[in-house]
Amino acid sequence: MTPRIGKIALVTGGSRGLGRSTTLALAKVGIDTVFTYHTQAAQAAEVVREVERLGAHAVALPLDVSDVASFAHFTDRLREILRFTWSRTHLDILVNNAGIGLTGPIESVSEDMFDRLMSVHLKGVFFLTQAVLPVLADGGRIVNLSTGLTRFALPGYAAYAMMKGGIEVFTRYLAKELGPRGISVNTVAPGAIETDFGGGVVRDNIALNKIIASQTALGRVGLPDDIGPVIAALVSDDNRWINAQRIEASGGMFL
DSSP states (O other): OOOOSSOEEEETTTTSHHHHHHHHHHHHTTOEEEEEESSOHHHHHHHHHHHHHTTOOEEEEEOOTTOGGGHHHHHHHHHHHHHHHHSOSOEEEEEEOOOOOOOOOGGGOOHHHHHHHHIIIIIHHHHHHHHHGGGEEEEEEEEEEOOGGGTSOOTTOHHHHHHHHHHHHHHHHHHHHHGGGTOEEEEEEEOSBOSSGGGGHHHHOHHHHHHHHHTBTTSSOBOGGGTHHHHHHHTSGGGTTOOSOEEEESSSBTO
């Protein structure tokens, strides 16, 4: 199919979970996507097919978001794809979604675990955003993914939540520094979601699922498709005046 000349987003970690939901939600409102995947090439190809069935266009690119040294090459490849696929030089939207789920009580968190979380959730987001900024159009949008765990505390998530707290601070600084370019930057903070994140514990542990549901105002655990449409709505022209905000999408957890 011949891609339309409309808005184009870059979504990291788009082959599964919240990234897949975001890519499909964007397609439903007419936004094309370049999305990244780490190892799940077959899943990424299926997402491309799903996007095309929705009448939009997507390109899947491999990327290890913890490998900062690869970002210059990735950005060069991104420019090539924009030029040859859309005859464009710039993106309109960046969604920093890719992540890993590693948990453990503070006394048992190893330096390796801490460093892996930081390289993906904090360092990787900072330097990938830095690399992509020259490719992001003036007047564009950035959405960073955080977590409800920056508002409430659950044992075992200290290191992960620390990284996401840093992302929320980074969001505000991005909004301040990119304001002269007309780029708005916001954080979306999901609550507990039924995905394979963290080994699928929220989805597969029935007892935990029930506990979370009982502490959520809407009476259930979140689904990936509760989040993608939030991001799609946030980057719409109707929400252009929302900037530097943390928007929690948790169904009302721990109110």
